[in-house]
Amino acid sequence: MGITERRAREKDDLRRQILATATEMFVAEGYESVSMRKIAERIEYAPSTIYLYFKDKGEMVASICYDTFAELERRMEKIRVLELPPMETLRRSLREYLEFALENRSAYSFVMSPPVAVISSLDPKTFESIHEVALQAFDRLRTGMRLCMEAGEIAPGDLEAKVQATYLFVHGVALGLNYNCGFPFIDKDILLEHVLDRVLGSLK
């Protein structure tokens, strides 16, 4: 019965190839500039073939989002297992988060704030699964910060406010540095260190 398996494998391969090509193009040229026809041409299939693998353009975006979140999650987990002191873990995680955002440039912005039209066109099940993986990442931050608070490294108080603000700060830096608007930002390393100092320092 190896035939059906081979078929499934081939089908999966093409799906992956479509996704890889699409991701590359979205990031390089922007969501709106990349048409289904262009993707099809690049992979040398008819445009309609893509619709055998993805319901529509929005579902491709959803898949990309999901994969990116998963990769981010993996990198965070790699730090957690080091079992460093909680504050050290927190600092390293935030730094890794920012570096991930900078490495993945426009992919980050794309995944973290896709066009509203895309989001609202998603079917509820797909939306839910993305929402879940995002909340999970947020939960990781919350847990990490709770540990810091319990260790007395973060001043006691409204944990949720601290967590949400911390996320928004870091997210703002990630988005801002990625958004290529021609603004003359200072040296990224200096800025990042300063950001981490202030974000974490204000938690004491």
Place this chain on the structure above:
Amino acid sequence: MGITERRAREKDDLRRQILATATEMFVAEGYESVSMRKIAERIEYAPSTIYLYFKDKGEMVASICYDTFAELERRMEKIRVLELPPMETLRRSLREYLEFALENRSAYSFVMSPPVAVISSLDPKTFESIHEVALQAFDRLRTGMRLCMEAGEIAPGDLEAKVQATYLFVHGVALGLNYNCGFPFIDKDILLEHVLDRVLGSLK
């Protein structure tokens, strides 16, 4: 010679009406979902008429950006002329900035990070004028923070790093709160106060 004046006035009125309608629709339905045809239908003119007032869709966006920045600038200036102590001015300005972003919901996100495709389609002159007004707003923040530093209310050190990080923090909060992703943020007022405390507290 009142005739040409009346004509000019009428022309200006229609331009303003197009822009007002477009802004409203972009904010409500998102940039991509609003077509030139829909705007035309709403103002009860032919689609091609819009092109007599705006070079293309991108130029409409540019105008909206420009106007929004101008409005923000006005609100900042209103605080500056109060001539409060520098740190008080800074806090009020940042708060006003965040409130402006929250009042104008998606307009803020739209103006602060329009689709890349839109930006790159702008003619250089238009782009430059928007860039300039944005830099001007940033300059205002820099000046305000320099005054605080000179008054000894901000610890001495790399001013530019402090200014850029401060902006990115506040920008992140503004964008994050506006992006309607279904995330369960805590009470906005509590979060905002916490944010201001941390952003400003970490400058001491």
Place this chain on the structure above:
DNA sequence: GTAGGATACTGAACATCGTTCAGCGAAGCA
């Protein structure tokens, strides 16, 4: 070995999009 069905893919079509342009009607000037 061949009929029959499943599978993978295609090409043409549809509605809609941003945008252009020749031309129309009315308003003002001579």
Place this chain on the structure above:
DNA sequence: TGCTTCGCTGAACGATGTTCAGTATCCTAC
């Protein structure tokens, strides 16, 4: 009253996302 100018339109073009009837290829069963 003729002429020019001005504001506006309707039809058209190419490109978009998406659908669907149909084709060609492969696998199974007789």
